[in-house]
Amino acid sequence: KNEVEQSPQNLTAQEGEFITINCSYSVGISALHWLQQHPGGGIVSLFMLSSGKKKHGRLIATINIQEKHSSLHITASHPRDSAVYICAVGNGGSNYKLTFGKGTLLTVNP
Amino acid sequence: EPEVTQTPSHQVTQMGQEVILRCVPISNHLYFYWYRQILGQKVEFLVSFYNNEISEKSEIFDDQFSVERPDGSNFTLKIRSTKLEDSAMYFCASMRVETQYFGPGTRLLVL
Secondary structure, three states, rough: OOOOEEEOOOEEEEOOOEEEEEEEEEOOOOEEEEEEEOOOOEEEEEEEEEOOEEEEEOOEEEEEEEOOOOEEEEOOOOOOHEEEEEEEEOOOOOOOOEOOOEEEEEEEEE | OOOOOOOOOOOOOOOOOEEEEEEEOOOOOOOEEEEEEEOOOOEEEEEEEOOOOEEEEEEOOOOOOEOOOOOOEEEEEEEOOOHHHHHEEEEEEEEEOOOEEOOOOEEEEEE
């Protein structure tokens, strides 16, 4: 069973700050997902990573497979980035499923 | 852009009643999932479905739960006799190439 730990649990930042959210997991995976959940509850997939680094706009996700660790960075944070960011890991094959972390609540103040 | 849809968005039911949550996955996806999130807790896997049968289910997914793909588009989760602890947000997802696309969720409240 894979354990997924995120830190910090809560993060408050001022607009414009650089944000880092960390995720570590205990067992080898096929891929790691970063998801965003807004107060209304809907979940949006941000990144799916199996190695290296991905960038989309102001968001950057990195993964170190050997260390079983991933980070999500937000550059030039904005109040609209306020949401819960969830790390989830997936294992491959026909029974691919996600195991989720508890999420990090990010609040960006203007 | 294609998206996963779920109905209803909210449902309130009495304990012991049956509920059916409906999902329309993205049309060319082959893998389907149900997850749930109890208020304030993390998202949990319930069941995966492929090729018209269950691929894997969690220990949460007991005999009170069932899934069906009654036609080419809908994917349903039935809870036969709801309990108070079934109150949660239920998410459907469909997958292509290991990227899962989530529906907006159904918020179920059992009274």
